[in-house]
Amino acid sequence: MGVTAGAVWGRAEQQDFRSRVRGTLLGAAVGDALGAPVDGLSLEEIQEAYGAEGIVDLVPGYGRRGAVSHLTQLTLFSVDGLIRAQVRRDTGAWHPPTDLHRAYLRWAATQRDWGPDERRKEDGWLAREEWLYARRDPARSLLIGFGDDTMGTLDAPKSPGEAGPEAAARSAPFGLLVGWEPQLVVQLAVECAAQTHGHPVAYLAAGAYAAIVHGLARGESLDAAVQQTLALVAARPGHQPVSDALQHALGAVRQGMPTPARVAELVGAGTAEGLLAAAVYCALVSEDVRHGLCLAVSHDGPSAAAGALTGGLLGALHGETALPPAWLAELEGRPTLLELADDFAMEMTQGPALHGPAGSSPGWLARYPRG
Structure with missing residues (x-):
């Protein structure tokens, strides 16, 4: 679906795109909810608690089944920031990283405040959703990155040594900018990742993930999207660990039946490029969405990030209808996710x-103010 910025959308194209947008956001959230309760547990601990096959269904976390972590909260604010950037474009002020940074600062406020401030109309509707004010173990790098108004940039990133997967795990929405050229999608995701994760491995993994989602949202196969992404990131300084991890994921597909040990090997030390590789692998070998997500979260590493990254890929690839209905029924915040x-x-x-x-x-501008 090679859509350009000024394209006229047919009805079928609009419906396909909406299904992939819904699929991406719901898939990432379901994967997050599946992995969050076992995040940081060893495989042995997961198997001891949930059986030899590991996680095969939603289990309670944060007091209920289907609860999401800070990764889903931030992904929602990524979407909000992208819509606001488009709305602000009419004013002649066009700098999406700044709009995304403002959106992430609105998320940071949800982690400090007791609840929404109804007087702040410029916050828009998402920041008034009370369920988003739950604090769900946000990584320290996120609280530091969005702890003040200074925006990290590629020239002066926040936390230059931070190589974790959290920035990549909020980057699926960038890939849904199907009217953009792929290299611009990568650039935006990279710049926004540097606001909290200054290590090249982290921000280039975010760019690569957004590029893969972009290919899927435009109707390409996962393998083709990964190959195109490898070509896109090859020109960027510091890309080698990310490129090697993606190649490793493609090679692992040919090594027999998927196992938790193979996923754990790809995850490695739990940095961004390993989680990206594991997500690509799980999406490539999955029999269906349920199988791919269960495979993604049963290991010693960051299970919530692995589930979120894998779910975003599978949702973008297959659309909303491929996601397990029983899991969606229990998913925290599902009405908000669908509305957004x-x-x-x-x-x-x-x-x-x-x-x-x-x-x-006027209604749209009240939801997504230009300020």
């Missing part, structure tokens, strides 16, 4: 009608 997904799809396909030169919808 549909708003994103509408903005990307019909933005000019909502806030263009020909007129604007």
Whole structure:
């Protein structure tokens, strides 16, 4: 589906795109919810608690089944920031990393405040969702990165030694910018990742992940999307660990039946490139979404990030209808996720009608203020 920025969307194209947007966001959230309760446990501990096969269904975390971690919270604010960037473009102010940074600062406020401040109309609707004010073990790098108003950049990144997977795990929405050229998608994801994760492995893994989602959202196969991504990141300084990890994932597919040991080997030390490799591997070898996600979370590493990254790929690849309905029924925040997904799809396909030169919808600008 090679869609360009000014393209006229047919009805079938719009429906396919909306299904992939929903699939990506719901898939990432379901994977997060599946992995979060066992995040940081060893495989032995997981098997002891849940049986020899490890995780095969949602289990309680944060007091309920289907609860999501900070990774899903941040992914939602990534979407919010991207919509706001498009809306602000009409004003002539066009710098998406700044709009994303403002969105992430709104997330940071949810981690400090007791609940929404109704007086702050410029926050838009997402920041008024009370369930997002739950603190779900946010990584220290995130609290530092968004702890003040200074925005990390590639020239001066926040936490230059931070190589964890959290920035990649909030980057699926960048891949849904199907009207953008792939290299611009990579650049935006990389710049936004550097706001909290300054190690090249972390921000290039975020760029690579966004590029793979971008290929899938445009209707490519996963293998083709990975190959294109390898070509895209090859020109960037410091890419080798990320490129090697992706090649390792492709090679592992040919090594027989998928096992937790193979996933653990790909995850390695739990840094961003290992989690990206594990997610690509699990998505490539999965019989279906359920199988791929269970495989992704039963290991010694960061299970929530592995589940979120894998779920985003499978959702972008197969669309919303491939996700397990029973898991979606229990997913925390599902109405918010769907509302935001549909708003994103509408903005990307019909933005000019909502806030263009020909007129604007006051309701839309109340949801996504230009300020």
